[in-house]
């Protein structure tokens with residue numbers, strides 16, 4: 756019998772380390788554009804680290820708001836390169852992770868956290884290079900009783916994250932790329948990078964084509980006095 760809401764599942768597959776590596780120099784706006792700007796971890800998440808980018812395979816946790824029993828379990832189950840993606844319901848009353856969990860995670864080679872909830876011991880996060888996104892900060896600690904689930908689809912601000920998806924986070928936020936689509940999206944991102952590079956060249960040498968703006972205004976019926 757399934758114990759819905761309190762269960763640990765096995766992640767069937769995850770994006771390969773080789774594919775993850777290919778996204779090392781990719782930025783979130785380019786990924787987002789090639790997902791039709793429809794998916795994002797939301798403006799409610801802020802970065803709590805100094806520099807670098809968040810990149811890895813999602814290990815998902817859905818937890819009771821304010822309770823981190825399942826997050827502790829996930830740290831023990833995590834593999835090198837995993838990103839812990841925790842849906843704690845967006846509640847910031849009690850912190851979901853702190854400095855001890857941060858140190859445990861670094862030691863295990865976990866790549867970062869996305870917490871739809873709060874963190875504490877925030878100086879340790881803010882002053883470090885371990886990529887963490889969270890909704891807020893509170894000194895109030897977590898309960899450790901459950902329930903919760905590991906390796907189930909979770910959603911943060913409407914973005915669904917499946918176990919094994921590729922997670923990318925930078926100065927502009929967090930995006931989850933469905934595992935099966937990573938290669939396609941990478942191809943599209945590469946063509947966008949090329950086009951943008953050509954635009955920068957054209958700006959530099961004064962040949963940039965701006966005719967699309969007037970064409971669009973005309974097409975949309977804009978009145979221009």
Ligand SMILES: O=C([O-])CC(=O)C(=O)O
Nearest residue numbers: 852853854855856857896
């Ligand atoms: O007590 C906890 O589980 C959270 C915490 O503050 C830490 O990891 O340092």
Ligand SMILES: [Mg+2]
Nearest residue numbers: 853854855876
């Ligand atoms: Mg602590």
